[in-house]
Amino acid sequence: MTDATYSLSSLDVDELATRCREMSTRAQPIALDPCHELFRRAIAHDDQQAWAALYTQYKALALHTGRASHLDPLEQDSLVNETFARFSNWVRTPAFTRAFPPMAVLIATLKKCARSTAIDHHRRWEHQQRVAAEATLAHPQTPQSSGDAVIDALFDRERVAFLRRRLQDDAERLVFTLSWELGFTPKEIAARHADIFPNTGAVYRVKERILRRLSEDPTVQAWNL
Amino acid sequence: MTATCIDPSEIREGDLAAYADGEADERVRRHVRRCAHCAALVARYAHTDHTLRAGLYRAACPPAETLARWQLHILSPEEELRVAAHVRACPHCQRECMELEAAGDSAMSLLLDHLKDVTSWLVASRTAAPQPVRGGVPPQQRYRTAELDIFVGTIVVQTQRQLRGRIRPPIPGATVWLMPPDAPPRNCQTDITGYFIFPDVPPGKYSLGFAWQGRAVFLRDVDV
Numbered sequence: 001m002t003d004a005t006y007s008l009s010s011l012d013v014d015e016l017a018t019r020c021r022e023m024s025t026r027a028q029p030i031a032l033d034p035c036h037e038l039f040r041r042a043i044a045h046d047d048q049q050a051w052a053a054l055y056t057q058y059k060a061l062a063l064h065t066g067r068a069s070h071l072d073p074l075e076q077d078s079l080v081n082e083t084f085a086r087f088s089n090w091v092r093t094p095a096f097t098r099a100f101p102p103m104a105v106l107i108a109t110l111k112k113c114a115r116s117t118a119i120d121h122h123r124r125w126e127h128q129q130r131v132a133a134e135a136t137l138a139h140p141q142t143p144q145s146s147g148d149a150v151i152d153a154l155f156d157r158e159r160v161a162f163l164r165r166r167l168q169d170d171a172e173r174l175v176f177t178l179s180w181e182l183g184f185t186p187k188e189i190a191a192r193h194a195d196i197f198p199n200t201g202a203v204y205r206v207k208e209r210i211l212r213r214l215s216e217d218p219t220v221q222a223w224n225l
Numbered sequence: 226m227t228a229t230c231i232d233p234s235e236i237r238e239g240d241l242a243a244y245a246d247g248e249a250d251e252r253v254r255r256h257v258r259r260c261a262h263c264a265a266l267v268a269r270y271a272h273t274d275h276t277l278r279a280g281l282y283r284a285a286c287p288p289a290e291t292l293a294r295w296q297l298h299i300l301s302p303e304e305e306l307r308v309a310a311h312v313r314a315c316p317h318c319q320r321e322c323m324e325l326e327a328a329g330d331s332a333m334s335l336l337l338d339h340l341k342d343v344t345s346w347l348v349a350s351r352t353a354a355p356q357p358v359r360g361g362v363p364p365q366q367r368y369r370t371a372e373l374d375i376f377v378g379t380i381v382v383q384t385q386r387q388l389r390g391r392i393r394p395p396i397p398g399a400t401v402w403l404m405p406p407d408a409p410p411r412n413c414q415t416d417i418t419g420y421f422i423f424p425d426v427p428p429g430k431y432s433l434g435f436a437w438q439g440r441a442v443f444l445r446d447v448d449v
Contacts (some may be wrong), residue, residue, distance in 0.1 A: 040381035061416060065328050083409055086290055090248045090294065090297065090299060093299040094416070095297070095298065095299050096299075098344055099344045099345045099346055100346070101346050102300075102346045102443060104443050104445060105346070107299070108329045109329065111329050112293045112296070112297070112325055112328055112329035113293065114287040114328065115289075115292070115293070115324060115325050115328030115329070116288075116290045116292065116293040116325055117289075119289035119321050119324065119325070120288050120289045120290060123283065123286075123288075123289070127282070127283070130278070130279055130282055131280075134278075136363075156425070158278045160281065160284065163277075177285075177314075179277075179278075180277040180278055180281040181281050181282065181283065181285050182282075182284065182315060182316070182317065183278070183282050183283070183317075185246075186243075186246070186248070200248075201237075201239050201241075202239075203239075204239035204240070204242045204243045204246075205237075205238045205242075206239075207239070207242045208238055208239050208240075208242035208270065209238070211242055211245075211269075211270040211273050211274060212266075212270070214273055214277075215269045215270060215272075215273045
C-alpha cells in the first residue's frame with residue numbers, strides 16, 4: 001500500500017464523500033480517487049454509511065442513465081433504490097470480489113444497473129398497457145379490471161405449459177412463440193421463416209389450427225377466458 | 226352458433242384467422258357476412274387471440290436485469306446458456322442488450338467481458354515524461370501503474386495515421402483493444418518486445434484496454 005492510498009483509507013466516510021463530491025466537479029480528475037475509496041468501503045467492508053454517500057453522489061447518474069427525468073419524484077426514488085439494490089447485489093459476486101475493480105468498471109456497472117432497472121420498469125408499464133388494451137378487445141362486455149384479472153389468472157407458468165402441450169408439431173410451436181410470445185405478425189413470420197412458411201396464408205393456417213384447438217379445448221374453456 | 230357453415234367450399238383453412246386479424250380478402254369478408262357459423266368462429270378466434278397476446282407477450286423473456294448479468298458473465302453456466310439461446314431468437318431482448326451495452330459504455334463492456342478472468346486490475350495514471358517509441362518518434366502519452374509503463378504515440382506513415390505503443394517491461398501476447406467512442410473496437414496483440422501497432426487510426430479520443438494472464442488495465446482519453 002502506498003502512502004497516498006494509506007492516507008485515503010484513513011479518512012472517515014464524511015470526509016471521503018466531501019472529497020468525492022469536490023473531485024467530481026473538477027475538469028481534470030486527480031490521481032487519487034476518494035470516490036473509488038468510497039466504493040471500496042461500501043463493497044468490501046459493507047459500510048452502510050459509505051453506501052449512503054454513494055447513493056447521494058451517484059443518484060443523478062442513475063437517473064440520467066435510466067432516462068428517468070420525466071418520472072415523478074416517487075418513481076424516480078423507486079428507480080434509484082432498485083438500481084442500487086441491483087448494484088449491491090451484483091458487486092458481491094466472485095467476479096467482483098476476487099479483484100476489486102477500478103473506478104471505470106464500477107461506474108460502467110452502475111450504469112448498466114440503472115439502464116436495466118429502467119428497461120424492467122418500462123416492460124412492466126408496457127405489459128399493463130397491453131393487458132388493458134387486449135382485455136378490452138377480448139372482453140368488451142366486462143369492466144377492464146375484471147378483464148385484467150381473467151388474463152393475469154390465465155397465464156401462470158402451469159397454464160402456459162398446458163397451452164404448449166396442446167401444440168402438435170414444430171410449425172405450431174414456432175407460430176405460438178413468434179405470434180404470441182414475441183408479437184410478430186403472420187406476414188413477419190412468413191418473411192423470417194420462408195423455408196417453413198412459403199406465404200402469409202401458410203402462417204394463418206397454422207395459427208387457425210391452434211386457435212381452433214385452444215378455443216375448443218374443454219380445459220381451456222373451463223378457465224373461462 | 227349455428228351448427229354448420231353455409232358453404233364450406235367458399236373458405237379455406239386460415240381464412241378465418243386472417244379475418245380475425247383484419248387481413249381477409251373480399252371473398253372471405255363476403256362469406257363471413259352471410260354465414261353466422263363462421264362469424265361466431267371468427268369472434269371466438271379473435272377472443273382467444275387477444276387473450277393470448279395479452280398474457281403471453283414477452284412472458285418468456287428474461288428480465289433486463291438478467292440480460293445485464295448475462296453480459297457481465299455473472300450468471301451460472303446453465304443460466305448463461307439459457308439466456309444466450311433466448312437472446313439469439315428474440316429481437317426484443319437483442320435490442321435491449323444493445324441498450325444495456327451502450328449504457329455501460331461499449332469500451333468498458335469489452336473489458337467487463339473479460340471480468341470473469343481478471344484477478345487483478347491495475348490502476349494506470351497518465352504522466353508527462355517523454356520516452357521514445359520504436360521508430361524514433363517521441364510518444365505523446367505515457368501511463369504508469371505500480372509495475373508497468375505504457376507508452377502510446379501516433380505516427381503518420383505516408384498518409385496513414387498509426388497508433389503505436391509498448392509495454393515496459395515487455396509483456397508478449399497481451400491483448401490490446403483500441404476502442405473508438407462511436408465505432409466497433411479493434412484488437413491486436415503485443416509482440417515479443419511488448420510492442421503493438423494499430424494502422425489507419427483516425428484522429429480522436431480513444432480508450433485502450435490491455436489484458437493478459439488474468440490481469441487488466443484500462444486507459445481512457447488516449448489522444449490520437
